[in-house]
Amino acid sequence: MLEVKDLEVYYGAIHAVKGISLKVDDGQIVTLIGSNGAGKSTTLHTISGLIKPKSGSISFDGQELVGVPAHDIVGRGLVQVPEGRHVFSNMSVMENLDMGAYLRNDKDGIARDKEKVFELFPRLFERKGQMAGTLSGGEQQMLAMGRALMSRPRVLLLDEPSMGLAPLLVKEIFSIIKTINDEGTTVLLVEQNANMALSIADHAYVLETGRIVLSGTAAELAASEAVRKAYLGG
């Protein structure tokens, strides 16, 4: 459903992504793992249209996405949850969720989806009137994900959902990602926490300095000696 081919991205003179190709099939969780500066987030930003690639192609359901502005890509069903969450701090939880439905007009559907989000994240329901800026890091991550779900994505692009969260919360977030996927949303997940990412993913790519060095099913990679040494702590 989503296919990236020979993607090359530069930041000025810096060559950040050096010919990445990857594939995400309908209903899967696919993860990109790798250390800092490997080009994971850059790849994600390029897919969601925030950065323009130098060359290469990104096709979504057979349509080319390179050159399509970011807001149009959201309309097509590819929605990113940006790294560092980026919630609207001075708006309430409810208002943030309403913002997620910005491109939609079906009031009933929006109300139903809001209930669904609250089912997934009961904690958000408890805090629905609270300003988003006063939520804890984990709650903000939940809100950012809930907000993205409000736009009814077909593919959810998650950028480091575990960043800065306590281990217990990380577990909770990942089990929710799994639930979201079980309900039919395809997920492309960028993570440094390779252990957690591999535990829920179907397919995985390992990135190193802008290149894909390994790929395979999540189970294969989790078992691979090289990956265990480099990313899983032995």
Next chain:
Amino acid sequence: MNSLVKADIRKLGIAAVLFAAIYGMLETEIIGAFWELNLVLIMINIILATSLNMINGYTGQFSIGHAGFFAIGAYMGAIMTVKLGYDMPVALIVGTISAGIVGFLVGLPTLRLNGDYLAIATLGLGEIIRICILNIEYVGGASGLMGIPRLTTFPMAFWIMVAILFFIKNFKNSAYGRACLAIRENEIAADTMGIDTTRYKVMAFTLGASFAGTAGVLFSHYFFIAHPASFTFMRSFDILTMVVLGGLGSMTGSVTGAIVLTFISAALSDFPEWRMLIYSVAMIVLMLYRPQGLFGDKELSLQMIRSLKMGGKKNDD
């Protein structure tokens, strides 16, 4: 009838009462010529401040070149009446639209800049407009465009101001306005929500520039002259000060800021050297004790006053 329309009719009623009261005092000369002039100036400043607030307050784009658009309106309007012999309505329309067009053309490239860079670009723009005017002989160059008929009347200024205030109020509460607020709150998040951020930034900038043009036409047709010295960057800062004093993002705040600062400078017109001093002290005190401005980004409303009485509980409506 729906409650929003009712609320609007009530506001319009309040405006009419206010108009009748002031107009009555003007006719019976309880308010003299000096304060009449300042009343018109207050209304022009209200238009300038609220229109700048659309750009700086709602959309969060730091523009400090508003005097440039004000100048375009003032000169284009004056060219229409003095040089081409048209009436005031034509001058108002041409002044508004030409400032809007310049705003649009300039907004497209500059709104890709953020924060400080945008501020510098707009500051430069304001000066470029002024210096261009200074060198165009057709509009009088450095000595200004003189002999403009006084076509601006108090009722005209008042009702144009009311119309613009209504427009801006409704803009803020529309889907467009909410998109602008989202951009101010977090541009990246707004982008990932599917908001075309460039489009809304340019929209707010263009609308703000147009209204500054309207204010310019009213200005030059009240004071008989359009002079480049009226449109220096100090004017841009004056407008910005009004917006910041009232609270970025609050329309009623901008209105209050415009009234208070215009009133202060009028009251101190006999001591011009004191004016800047009091201005600066007022700003320093404000920034120390209320950095978000008088109203923050809240709107002043009857409900707000009511909830203050109830014990200071905040109410957004």
